[in-house]
Amino acid sequence: MRYIDHGDGGEAGVLTLAEMPAPQPATGQVLVRVAHAGVNRPDVQQRKGVYPPPADASPVLGLEVAGHIEALGEGVDGWRVGDPVCALTPGGGYAEYCVTPAAHCLPVPRGLSLAEAAALPETCFTVWSNVFDRGRLQAGETLLVHGGSSGIGTTAIQMARALGAASIVTVGGADKARACLALGARAAIDYREQDFVEEVKRLTDGRGVDVILDMVGGDYTPRNLRCLAVGGRLVQIAFLRGRSAELDLGLLMTRRLHVTGSTLRPQSHEAKAAIARSLRERVWPEIEAGAIRPIVHARFPLERAAEAHRLMESSGHIGKIVLDVRGGDA
Numbered sequence: 001m002r003y004i005d006h007g008d009g010g011e012a013g014v015l016t017l018a019e020m021p022a023p024q025p026a027t028g029q030v031l032v033r034v035a036h037a038g039v040n041r042p043d044v045q046q047r048k049g050v051y052p053p054p055a056d057a058s059p060v061l062g063l064e065v066a067g068h069i070e071a072l073g074e075g076v077d078g079w080r081v082g083d084p085v086c087a088l089t090p091g092g093g094y095a096e097y098c099v100t101p102a103a104h105c106l107p108v109p110r111g112l113s114l115a116e117a118a119a120l121p122e123t124c125f126t127v128w129s130n131v132f133d134r135g136r137l138q139a140g141e142t143l144l145v146h147g148g149s150s151g152i153g154t155t156a157i158q159m160a161r162a163l164g165a166a167s168i169v170t171v172g173g174a175d176k177a178r179a180c181l182a183l184g185a186r187a188a189i190d191y192r193e194q195d196f197v198e199e200v201k202r203l204t205d206g207r208g209v210d211v212i213l214d215m216v217g218g219d220y221t222p223r224n225l226r227c228l229a230v231g232g233r234l235v236q237i238a239f240l241r242g243r244s245a246e247l248d249l250g251l252l253m254t255r256r257l258h259v260t261g262s263t264l265r266p267q268s269h270e271a272k273a274a275i276a277r278s279l280r281e282r283v284w285p286e287i288e289a290g291a292i293r294p295i296v297h298a299r300f301p302l303e304r305a306a307e308a309h310r311l312m313e314s315s316g317h318i319g320k321i322v323l324d325v326r327g328g329d330a
Contacts (some may be wrong), residue, residue: 002325003060003095004305010047012309017302023058025073030102032085034138036118036299037093038064039240039321040151040267047309053091054266061305062093063265065100066108066118067325084108086117088125088272090265095203096325098244101127102315103273106280109287110295119294119320122284123155126237129275131156131213132163134260135235139164141153141210144200146220148177148185150319153236154295156213157183159283162291168203170196172315179318183295200227200328208232218242228257236261295319 005018025031036249040111045051066086069079078104079085089100100149131137137160145156149222160167169180177188183206183221189199200209208229214220217239222232234257251257252254264272264283276298297317300308302325311317 001096002302003092004302005327006047007060009047012047012306012313015047015306015309016297021090023099025071025076025099025199028073028103029073029078029099030069030076030079030085030087030105031071032065032067032087032098032105033070034093034096034098035067035114036065036067037062037095037098037302037323037325038118038120038122038151039124039312039323040064040090040307041312043094044309044312057090057265058092058098060092060095062091062095062098062323063089064118064121065093065098065324065325066114066120066162066249067091067098069105070097073099073102076104079105084114084117086114086120088121088264088276094302094323094325101273103269104276104278108282111290113289114325115299115322116294116296118322119151119285120294122258123151123294123320124262124279125272125275126152126157126214127159128158128279128283129264130235130237130262131160131211133275133278134210134262135213135233137163137165137211141165142186142204143297144196144212144224145165145169145185146212146214146216148180148188149172149318150215150315151295152213153180154183154319155292157185158292162286163233163282164207166207168200176318179295193306198225204229209311211235213237214242215239218245221245222248225251225257225259228255230255231257231261233258237263246328296322 001022087105092098215238218241
């Protein structure tokens with residue numbers, strides 16, 4: 001099969017098309033004939049050598065795919081060869097074939113192409129597990145999302161709205177602000193021009209927000225705490241501006257705040273399977289009803305994966321970037 005090799009890692013130019021034997025599904029796994037693969041920031045980090053895959057995962061990049069089931073491992077129930085699926089993978093998505101646990105697969109929602117479906121798993125798993133499981137966002141509450149125009153951000157805006165919550169986002173530029181508002185964000189704060197702490201206070205009449213989904217970390221952390229309402233929850237999923245921060249424990253205590261966070265890839269098979277079940281029950285009906293849709297900014301042929309990574313690193317995209325592994329909507 002063809003796949004993208006990142007060699008010893010480095011800048012985007014190290015990504016090259018190569019060939020290797022196709023994997024075979026083990027017990028509880030399926031083999032997916034990949035049509036499209038989503039591109040995510042952890043792929044960039046892995047390529048750079050700062051986000052190594054788990055020991056039992058494929059070393060090939062790629063954490064989400066869409067395609068058709070090619071083969072079933074022993075003990076797999078509920079899927080048949082030929083079924084169209086999208087799936088969270090432990091790695092291996094930038095290839096013509098990929099193995100993943102059957103319990104981490106989801107049906108392609110009615111009305112979506114395979115290319116659109118490939119943009120769902122990583123962001124939907126991440127947003128559901130962090131905003132709704134860990135952050136406990138409820139209908140009637142308000143969510144603040146940093147990086148509102150990212151794949152995670154555009155998913156969080158729509159998921160919050162569909163489930164009865166409001167969202168405020170931070171973005172870098174007017175075009176991204178307009179895109180987020182069009183998706184249903186209550187307000188978009190341009191962090192280049194505005195102080196997001198003061199804007200959040202103004203927009204909430206001084207109350208603050210109930211949940212914050214943050215990918216920035218560093219000096220954003222103490223500012224985030226000042227944005228939270230009493231009993232608010234800060235959920236950390238990345239730290240683009242640094243993994244260390246200073247916390248005002250007095251503020252934490254007097255306002256009864258919660259600080260939590262997670263990474264998706266190292267979680268157990270069972271934990272990811274539980275997220276998949278929640279998505280199928282709570283989110284997939286909203287996608288099929290049109291309340292949530294993947295925002296695909298750009299698609300690249302598999303052999304142009306380096307260009308896809310450069311776009312990801314530029315932050316010039318709105319929504320998701322997808323690789324066409326087999327061309328078109330195969």
